[in-house]
Amino acid sequence: MKNVRRGVAFVAITAASAAALSACGSGKSNGDSGDGLIVGTTDKVVSIDPAGAYDNGSMIVQTQVYQYLLNFQAGSTDLSPDAAESCDFDADDGTKYVCKIKPGLKFANGNDLTASDVAFSFKRIVAINDPNGPASLLGAMKSVEATDDQTVTFTLAAPNDQTFPQILVTSAGPIVDEDTYPADKVLDDDSAVEANGFSGPYTIASYEKNQLAEFKANPDYDGTYGTAKSKTVTMKYYAKAENLKLDVQNGDIDVAFRSLTPTDIASLEKNDKVTVHKGAGGELRYMVFNLNTMPGDNPDQKLAIRKAVASSLDRDAIAESVYKGTYTPAYSMVPDGQAGATEPFKDLYGEKPDKAKAEGFLKDAGVATPVDIKLQYNPDHYGSSSAEEYAAVKRQLEDTGLFKVDLQSTEWNTYSETYNADGYPVFQLGWFPDFPDADNYLSPFLTPYDDKQSGNFTNSHYNELGTDFQDDEMTKLLDSERVDGDQASREATLGKIQQRLAEQIPYLPLLTGAQVAIAGNDVKGVDTTLDASFKFRFTSLSK
Amino acid sequence: MTAEVLAPTEPPAADPARKRGGLNPLARYLLVRLALLIPMIWLLVTLVFLMMRVIGDPIQAALGGRLPADQIAERKAAAGLDRPILTQYWEYLTGILRGDFGVTLTDNRDVSDILVVNGAATLELAFWSLLVAFAVGIPLGRLAARYRDRLPDVALRLFSILVYAAPVFFVGLLLKLAFTPFGWPSSGRASTGTELTLQQVEPHTHIMIVDAILWGEPSLIWDVLQHAMLPAIALGLLTGGVFIRLVRVNLLQTLRMDYVTAARARGVSERRVLSKHAFRNALVPVVTVMGMQIAMLLGGAILTETTFEWKGLGYALAEYLIKRDFLAVQGIVTVIALIVGIMSFLIDMIVALVDPRVRF
Numbered sequence: 001m002k003n004v005r006r007g008v009a010f011v012a013i014t015a016a017s018a019a020a021l022s023a024c025g026s027g028k029s030n031g032d033s034g035d036g037l038i039v040g041t042t043d044k045v046v047s048i049d050p051a052g053a054y055d056n057g058s059m060i061v062q063t064q065v066y067q068y069l070l071n072f073q074a075g076s077t078d079l080s081p082d083a084a085e086s087c088d089f090d091a092d093d094g095t096k097y098v099c100k101i102k103p104g105l106k107f108a109n110g111n112d113l114t115a116s117d118v119a120f121s122f123k124r125i126v127a128i129n130d131p132n133g134p135a136s137l138l139g140a141m142k143s144v145e146a147t148d149d150q151t152v153t154f155t156l157a158a159p160n161d162q163t164f165p166q167i168l169v170t171s172a173g174p175i176v177d178e179d180t181y182p183a184d185k186v187l188d189d190d191s192a193v194e195a196n197g198f199s200g201p202y203t204i205a206s207y208e209k210n211q212l213a214e215f216k217a218n219p220d221y222d223g224t225y226g227t228a229k230s231k232t233v234t235m236k237y238y239a240k241a242e243n244l245k246l247d248v249q250n251g252d253i254d255v256a257f258r259s260l261t262p263t264d265i266a267s268l269e270k271n272d273k274v275t276v277h278k279g280a281g282g283e284l285r286y287m288v289f290n291l292n293t294m295p296g297d298n299p300d301q302k303l304a305i306r307k308a309v310a311s312s313l314d315r316d317a318i319a320e321s322v323y324k325g326t327y328t329p330a331y332s333m334v335p336d337g338q339a340g341a342t343e344p345f346k347d348l349y350g351e352k353p354d355k356a357k358a359e360g361f362l363k364d365a366g367v368a369t370p371v372d373i374k375l376q377y378n379p380d381h382y383g384s385s386s387a388e389e390y391a392a393v394k395r396q397l398e399d400t401g402l403f404k405v406d407l408q409s410t411e412w413n414t415y416s417e418t419y420n421a422d423g424y425p426v427f428q429l430g431w432f433p434d435f436p437d438a439d440n441y442l443s444p445f446l447t448p449y450d451d452k453q454s455g456n457f458t459n460s461h462y463n464e465l466g467t468d469f470q471d472d473e474m475t476k477l478l479d480s481e482r483v484d485g486d487q488a489s490r491e492a493t494l495g496k497i498q499q500r501l502a503e504q505i506p507y508l509p510l511l512t513g514a515q516v517a518i519a520g521n522d523v524k525g526v527d528t529t530l531d532a533s534f535k536f537r538f539t540s541l542s543k
Numbered sequence: 544m545t546a547e548v549l550a551p552t553e554p555p556a557a558d559p560a561r562k563r564g565g566l567n568p569l570a571r572y573l574l575v576r577l578a579l580l581i582p583m584i585w586l587l588v589t590l591v592f593l594m595m596r597v598i599g600d601p602i603q604a605a606l607g608g609r610l611p612a613d614q615i616a617e618r619k620a621a622a623g624l625d626r627p628i629l630t631q632y633w634e635y636l637t638g639i640l641r642g643d644f645g646v647t648l649t650d651n652r653d654v655s656d657i658l659v660v661n662g663a664a665t666l667e668l669a670f671w672s673l674l675v676a677f678a679v680g681i682p683l684g685r686l687a688a689r690y691r692d693r694l695p696d697v698a699l700r701l702f703s704i705l706v707y708a709a710p711v712f713f714v715g716l717l718l719k720l721a722f723t724p725f726g727w728p729s730s731g732r733a734s735t736g737t738e739l740t741l742q743q744v745e746p747h748t749h750i751m752i753v754d755a756i757l758w759g760e761p762s763l764i765w766d767v768l769q770h771a772m773l774p775a776i777a778l779g780l781l782t783g784g785v786f787i788r789l790v791r792v793n794l795l796q797t798l799r800m801d802y803v804t805a806a807r808a809r810g811v812s813e814r815r816v817l818s819k820h821a822f823r824n825a826l827v828p829v830v831t832v833m834g835m836q837i838a839m840l841l842g843g844a845i846l847t848e849t850t851f852e853w854k855g856l857g858y859a860l861a862e863y864l865i866k867r868d869f870l871a872v873q874g875i876v877t878v879i880a881l882i883v884g885i886m887s888f889l890i891d892m893i894v895a896l897v898d899p900r901v902r903f
Contacts, residue, residue, distance in 0.1 A: 038735050044650070044862075045650070046649065046650045046651075047650060047651055049651075052651050129614075130651075131614070131618070132649065132650070132651070186651050188651055188652065188653070189651075189652070190656075206739060206742045206743070208660065208738075208742065209650075209652060210650075210854075211660075211738075211854050212735065212738050212739065212742070214739055234735055234739065236731075236735055238730070238852055239849055239852055239858060239861075239862065240730075240849065240850070240852065243729065243730040243731075243851075243852050246719070246723060246729050246730065247729075247730065250723065250726070250729075252728070252734070252735070253735070380865070
């Protein structure tokens with residue numbers, strides 16, 4: 001009995017202490033960290049080391065702590081020098097891209113940042129070739145060398161490759177400290193934090209992987225983003241969007257960036273304490289037709305079926321009913337807002353379902369109706385609303401009476417293997433660009449298959465496995481726009497590519513998504529960072 | 544679980560004749576249990592290893608579809624997965640002995656680091672939950688026994704069934720809905736500021752309440768306690784429901800024993816009979832069952848930790864399962880199996896200490 005009494009006494013003492021402490025504390029006494037900001041996300045960090053990561057969660061950290069040769073200024077998609085003083089194609093040899101590094105740059109650990117560090121950073125990404133890393137982005141780079149302390153020279157596979165400067169701003173572009181990062185393996189996060197080989201606007205003051213990371217402004221930073229408006233920013237990682245939503249609406253965090261559900265966003269739009277910020281969209285949701293296994297007895301019938309599907313969809317209805325306006329209709333693989341974007345799907349197949357047109361396509365090609373379509377989507381990689389989205393697609397197609405849709409879903413790991421192996425005739429995919437350029441929405445999908453580009457969402461069934469489809473003209477157009485330094489003529493070529501794609505429809509663009517962040521009303525600078533560069537910069541944020 | 548659930552019986556008289564070979568019966572009992580612990584743990588880790596191999600090749604599972612076949616083969620070779628299964632098994636066992644559980648495939652993290660950081664969180668949650676389970680289960684079980692078949696008993700039996708049967712994530716969600724409107728923290732192990740402060744504590748135990756006590760700031764301790772309350776209640780009620788019924792049944796059985804009747808006949812007050820004579824004996828099976836409840840707590844922790852963003856082993860297990868990182872899963876499941884095995888042994892020890900029938 002004594003023991004029980006002791007137990008009861010312990011509980012009572014704990015409760016009493018808690019009550020007493022409650023009186024001392026002020027409830028959320030430590031809910032914020034001084035003058036700093038707290039940003040919450042459901043994204044996860046795979047690796048702080050650029051060689052081991054090619055994902056949104058890692059990119060947010062890298063954007064804050066590393067310098068790049070070039071970078072985007074807030075609100076602009078024009079490249080500005082960051083660690084570089086200047087970068088340009090060699091006038092005599094277009095395959096050489098030469099960057100001059102600013103003198104006197106240093107990493108936060110005191111080591112000098114030189115051209116040798118830059119060359120080292122790119123070489124090790126290629127050498128390590130980590131499955132989670134961005135090595136595939138550097139396919140256009142044949143080699144890189146530090147010509148002297150301040151000069152680095154890239155040798156490219158094609159002369160005047162206009163996309164290469166943009167690649168320097170992607171996950172492949174962060175500059176790491178040669179003295180603290182190994183050349184042959186990915187540095188683990190704790191060692192990276194300890195090494196302090198950061199020269200970006202922030203350094204990492206404390207770090208618990210995928211739990212909490214505290215960023216302190218780097219006083220020695222000399223780059224595109226300028227002086228950080230907040231001296232301290234803390235990143236808090238969540239497993240569940242509902243907890244992220246609760247914390248931002250309760251004021252426990254200042255900003256929630258990626259990824260709340262459309263329903264949560266719609267609900268927060270009615271909340272007076274927070275503001276829903278929407279920025280330029282870059283994410284693309286689309287359907288893929290496997291040209292081998294899709295319905296249809298011959299290429300003409302298959303094309304007719306694709307055209308009939310394109311004529312039967314109401315993207316606007318899906319955007320509103322499923323995504324509450326957080327996505328908008330996409331009528332090209334290149335989303336509206338990108339330089340060179342056009343809307344050929346709207347012109348060719350209309351904005352609203354057109355049954356007569358769809359029926360005409362099928363009839364002309366002698367396709368018997370209803371056409372049986374096995375449609376696959378993935379419920380765990382492109383957001384929880386995919387189920388609703390594809391239920392709507394099925395409903396719209398069947399409403400025409402021309403299709404009978406067998407809708408099925410598969411979790412991501414199996415899904416990603418199966419679609420690559422010709423497993424699905426018609427299926428869902430999504431795309432988040434590496435850099436804000438129309439080419440990044442076209443080349444990865446349409447260039448002839450190359451095994452070095454695996455992992456870059458190369459549509460392998462489209463080109464690799466011996467389908468009859470081989471569009472040499474498309475390849476020529478892509479090769480031409482990539483090296484065209486004249487913006488007007490490049491945009492004209494991009495228009496032709498989009499038109500050609502819409503006529504053939506190996507892919508059917510559906511929706512494009514805005515970047516969304518929810519912030520307390522006292523937080524400033526959120527709109528500035530939600531720009532078309534797709535880089536979430538802590539330097540812009542303050543309160 | 545090796546502990547036996549013993550129904551209350553008459554306390555046995557000590558029998559010196561049963562002592563053999565000069566070895567203390569308690570020491571002999573513990574030695575036997577310790578000897579049994581080793582094959583049990585071996586069996587558990589072997590089962591984990593085999594299960595992970597049955598579900599397929601971990602490299603293919605984590606990286607399939609993202610790398611060409613030749614690179615997958617390269618990585619399999621680097622991880623030793625192309626070697627004979629017995630060689631892999633031997634490396635797995637020796638790795639465990641060295642505390643080396645490998646590196647995760649999806650985020651290049653030492654599994655042993657996850658076990659330390661997230662394991663501390665789970666340990667803390669298990670502690671708070673057991674505290675809730677005891678605080679709820681023991682007094683309410685006693686109350687139910689005292690008012691047998693009357694309204695409080697019926698209500699408490701219903702309550703125990705309800706909290707035992709309700710899914711832990713559902714209870715968690717209800718608690719969040721009930722408490723968050725009043726500003727009570729609904730997720731995480733502490734407020735952001737507290738967590739940042741406690742990261743500076745040396746030595747950093749990763750057990751928030753210990754770190755907060757080491758830091759010595761009352762408001763931080765209160766913040767940690769506040770954050771622990773809802774997840775501890777959600778998970779603790781699950782076990783508390785079992786304890787209510789267990790204490791009630793055992794107390795009722797004990798009250799029917801001859802020695803209790805004798806105590807009453809001697810004129811001992813009913814209150815003293817209950818508290819002094821019956822209650823302690825009725826608690827022995829509770830201690831025994833506690834061993835089994837630890838396994839249940841760890842299972843429940845997966846859902847509780849995910850619901851409340853409590854970044855423990857259950858949370859990590861769920862994350863890596865989703866990513867199909869079976870090397871991480873293998874390490875975490877192995878450690879959970881080890882914890883259950885060792886806790887089972889410790890419970891056996893405690894039972895042997897408090898109940899002489901076990902060791903004689």
